[in-house]
Amino acid sequence: MSIAGSFTLPSSPLLSRSTVDRHESRRLDVARQQSLWPGARVLLLDGEGRTPVRGGALALRPSAEVAAQPPVDAVLLGESGDTAYWAAPREHGERVAGEHWRDLRGCGADLDDTDAGLFTTAVAVLRWHDRAGFCAICGSPTAPRFAGWARYCLRCGNEEYPRTDPAVICLVHDAADAHVLLARQSSWPPGRFSVLAGFVEAGESLESCVIREVAEEVGVEVRDVRYLGSQPWPFPRSVMIGFAAVADRDAPLRPADGEIAQARWVSRDELRAALAEGGWTHREDGSPGSAVLLLPGEISIARRMLDAWCAARP
Numbered sequence: 001m002s003i004a005g006s007f008t009l010p011s012s013p014l015l016s017r018s019t020v021d022r023h024e025s026r027r028l029d030v031a032r033q034q035s036l037w038p039g040a041r042v043l044l045l046d047g048e049g050r051t052p053v054r055g056g057a058l059a060l061r062p063s064a065e066v067a068a069q070p071p072v073d074a075v076l077l078g079e080s081g082d083t084a085y086w087a088a089p090r091e092h093g094e095r096v097a098g099e100h101w102r103d104l105r106g107c108g109a110d111l112d113d114t115d116a117g118l119f120t121t122a123v124a125v126l127r128w129h130d131r132a133g134f135c136a137i138c139g140s141p142t143a144p145r146f147a148g149w150a151r152y153c154l155r156c157g158n159e160e161y162p163r164t165d166p167a168v169i170c171l172v173h174d175a176a177d178a179h180v181l182l183a184r185q186s187s188w189p190p191g192r193f194s195v196l197a198g199f200v201e202a203g204e205s206l207e208s209c210v211i212r213e214v215a216e217e218v219g220v221e222v223r224d225v226r227y228l229g230s231q232p233w234p235f236p237r238s239v240m241i242g243f244a245a246v247a248d249r250d251a252p253l254r255p256a257d258g259e260i261a262q263a264r265w266v267s268r269d270e271l272r273a274a275l276a277e278g279g280w281t282h283r284e285d286g287s288p289g290s291a292v293l294l295l296p297g298e299i300s301i302a303r304r305m306l307d308a309w310c311a312a313r314p
């Protein structure tokens with residue numbers, strides 16, 4: 001029997017999987033990039049965040065189909081053995097019959113560890129390039145450098161790096177470790193619930209953010225804030241940092257006006273039954289289904305946290 005609230009995440013969240021070598025020295029070594037380019041594989045990404053997939057794997061392009069040298073707007077994702085992996089905008093390749101262009105939310109759970117890591121990084125970095133075309137200091141155009149891992153200002157030289165916005169996500173349970181606190185955002189359909197989450201503010205620690213967000217969203221004070229794990233969430237540029245915390249179940253719930261439509265404590269048995277029904281993604285057709293509690297799909301760290309909490313006790 002575990003002590004109250006001692007659950008941990010049993011394995012990496014699906015988008016935290018990664019196998020390639022991302023050492024910074026590779027991004028600075030242009031001679032190495034050029035020597036490995038003939039054997040490189042390239043992930044194409046369109047403006048909707050989609051890449052070609054065939055048979056449950058990424059349909060990476062041989063570099064020869066893309067260019068004679070790494071394109072200036074391509075990003076070196078990493079290396080594995082003698083193979084370099086790059087990402088490039090969709091314009092660098094042709095569409096091929098028999099493959100499907102899919103986004104990360106839709107197919108990330110089906111990919112193996114290497115492909116999941118490549119796709120996640122490609123989405124995060126290429127989307128940043130799309131929005132970083134002008135200098136934050138002087139407003140002049142910027143250009144990529146360091147194999148896509150920085151941009152510099154063509155006028156003042158200011159250098160910028162891919163941005164990630166931290167967000168906390170917290171599984172709140174009661175002192176008896178028998179119930180979890182779930183909430184439904186006002187913009188979600190009836191029945192859809194998840195754990196609480198929010199962006200970290202400037203000048204704020206992660207733990208303080210957990211305490212503030214839970215208080216703001218449902219009016220409850222939490223304690224014993226404990227780190228669980230994290231996963232990149234490049235929609236468009238977050239990393240979700242997962243925590244567990246404890247709250248009193250008799251404290252009144254006060255959902256934030258306009259933000260949280262409903263908040264409720266859910267028992268382990270009810271949560272297990274809902275998890276067995278599958279995630280939101282299985283019900284996006286709009287069918288009402290029989291469940292009154294729809295939970296996040298398996299690609300989210302929220303789902304991983306709920307699964308782990310359920311599994312920690314008989």
Ligand SMILES: [Zn+2]
Binds near residue numbers: 136139153154
């Ligand atoms: Zn500038």
